[in-house]
Amino acid sequence: MVSQRVKILIVFVVLAALAFIVPNSGSFVVLLATRAMAFAILAMSVDLLLGYTGMSSMGQAAYFGVGAYLTAVMVTKFHIGMGWDFWLVVVLGILIGCALAALFGLFAIRAGGVYFLMITLALGQCVWGLAYRWNSLTGGDNGINMTGRPQFGLDLSNEVTFFYLVFAFFAVSMLLLYVLVRSPFGRSLAGIRERELRMQILGYNTWLHKYIAFIIAGGFGGLAGVLWAYTNGHVSPETVVLTTSVDALLMVVLGGAGTLVGAAIGAAIVFGLREFLSTLVPWWQYALGGVYVLTILYLPMGLMGIPARFRQRLTSQGNDQASKKLVSKPS
C-alpha cells in the first residue's frame, strides 16, 4: 500500500503539472480541460453519494442544470454576473443546488437501492421537463445564449485565465470533499454505505446523514453548473438530460467509486471520448458505449481499483476468495 501522504503528494504533483502543461497546449486543449474540470466537480459530487454514501443518484444533472440555468437567467435577464457579481452568482448557484437537493432529498432519501435510482431519475426528469417546456424562462428547446465572460480585474474571456479560475474551483472542491470524507461525518457516511442497519443500531440518525450528504452533493452540482454555463456560453435542455446524469455516474464508476480522484480521471476520459474523439472519427459513440460495457464487466472497481486487483491476484493466486472479496463494494 502506498501511504496516504504519498498519494496526496502524487495528486498535488499531477495537479501542478496540469496547471503548467495545459495552458501551454493548444486552445482546443485548454477549452477541453476547462469543460472537463467543470464537469469533474459534478462527477465528484456523484462520488460523494455513490462512493462514500452508497446512493446511486440518476438525477444529478438536475442540480447541474439548475446552476447553469440560474447563471444564464441572471446574466441575460438581470444583467448580474458579468463583473464582481460573478461571485454572487457562484454563491447563488451553490445555494440553489443545495435548496433543490434539500427539496428532492425529502422524496428520495427514504427509498433504497433500485427505487432510489428510479426516484432520482424521475426528479431529474422533472427539472428537464421544466427546462424543455418553460419557454418564457428557459428559452425551451433553443436554450439561452450568453455573450462574453465576466470581467473583474481578471479578464475571463481570456481562455487561459478562465482555465485557471475553473482549475482553482476544481482543486478547492476536491480539497473540501477530501476533508469532508475524512472527517468523522464522512466516516459515518462510509459506515452507512457498508451497513446502514448497524449504524442505526449504534444510534446514528442515518436518514439525516444521507440527507446532509445529498444536500452537499447538490451544492457542488450547482457550482459545477455555474462554471459550465460560463464555460459554454450556452445552456440548453441538453445540459439536464438523462444522459448527463448517467455520464456522471459512469465517470465515477470508471475512475473508481469512493476515491474522488477517480471521478476526476473518469471525467477526463469520458470527456476526451465525447469531445475529442468525436472530432476525429464518426463512430466515436461505439467507443463510448464500449467504455461503458468494458468498465461494468471488467473493471468493477474502476481504474483506481486496478492496483488492488493485481495485489489480490498476487497474494491469492488461483484462489476464488479473491474475486469474492471484491463483491463487497457499495451498490
Add this chain to the structure above:
Amino acid sequence: MNTQFWIVQAFNGISYGALLFLVGSGLSLIFGVMRIVNLSHGAYFLWGGYIALSVIHFTGSWTLSLPLAALAVALIGLLMERLFLRSEGFEYVRNALIALGIAVLVSLSIGRWHPFIVAGWGPFIAVTALAAVALYTLLSRISLVPIESDPLRQVLLTVGFAFLFQQGALDIWGGNNMDINPPAVLTQSMVIGGVYFPVYRMFMIAMAVAIGIVLWLVMEKTRMGAAVRATVDDAQMARGVGIDTNRVSMFIFALGAFLAALGGVIGGAFLGIYPGLDFEMLPLAFAVVIIGGMGSLGGAAIGALAVGLADNFGKALFPEVSYFTLYAPMVLILAIKPTGLFGRE
C-alpha cells in the same frame, strides 16, 4: 374549449396511451422479473421502427414488417440478456464478441493513420483478427465480478448498449427523419358526430387492447405465465420450488423487446423514426412503469393511459409545465409507494 376539444384530446391521449402500453408493459415485466432498470428499452423501440422500414423497403409489405421487426428485436434482446446481463455459461462467447468489437474499432482507428489497412479486406481482416485474439486472451484472464447483485452496474451496462444501438442505427439507416407508411385503409379518417377520428389511432387502440388481452391470458392461464408471476413475487422462492427463473428472465426479456419493437413499428407511423427517438420514449416508458407499478400488467395499462392523457392534456392546457405535470406525480407516487400504484410488494 368545447366538448369537441375534450373529445379529440381524450381520444388522442388514449391512443397515445395505447402506444405507451406496448413500450411500458415490457419494461415493467422486465423490471418485475429481473429487477433490471433497462435503459436500452428505448433503443428497442427505435430499432423496431428502423427494421420495419427495411422490411417495407425490401418486401413492400407493411403487414409483414410488424412481426418481422418485432421478432428481430426480440432476438437482439434475448442475446443481450443471455450474453451480457447474465452470462453464466456463455462467458467465452461474450468475451469473444467484445474482443471482436474492440478489434474492429482498433483496426478502424489504425486505418485512419495508415490507410492501407482499410483499403482492402485482406489487411483489415488480418489486423482485426490479430487484435481480437490478443484482446480475447487478455479479457479471459480478468476475473469477473458478477453484476446480478448490483442494480447500478446493470443500469450502466444497458446505457452502454443504448449508445451502441444508437450509433448502430445511425450507421445503418442514416440520420434522416423517416416515416413508416401504413396501408391506405388505415390512413383515412372517420367522422362520428361531426368529429374526425383518424382510423390509424383507432387501430393503435385496438392493437393495444388485443395485445393486452393476449398478454393477460398468457400471464394468467399458462404455466409460463404462472412461473413469471411467481418470479415477480419472490424470485428466490420460485427457484426453490423448481421454477427455472433463468428461462423466465430470458422469456420476459425477449417479450419486452418484442413489445417495444412492435410499438416502434406502430408508433413510427405518426411519430416518425429519427435518431434520438430512443431517449425520448425511454422516460415516458419509465413514467408508465412507475405510475402503474413494476411487474404488473394491469398497472402498466392504467399507467399508460394516465401518461398518455396527462401528456396530451398537459401539452394542450399548460404547455409550459407539461412535462413537469407528467413527472411530478411520478415522484409523488414513488415517494409514497415505491412499488407503484399497482405494484406487488
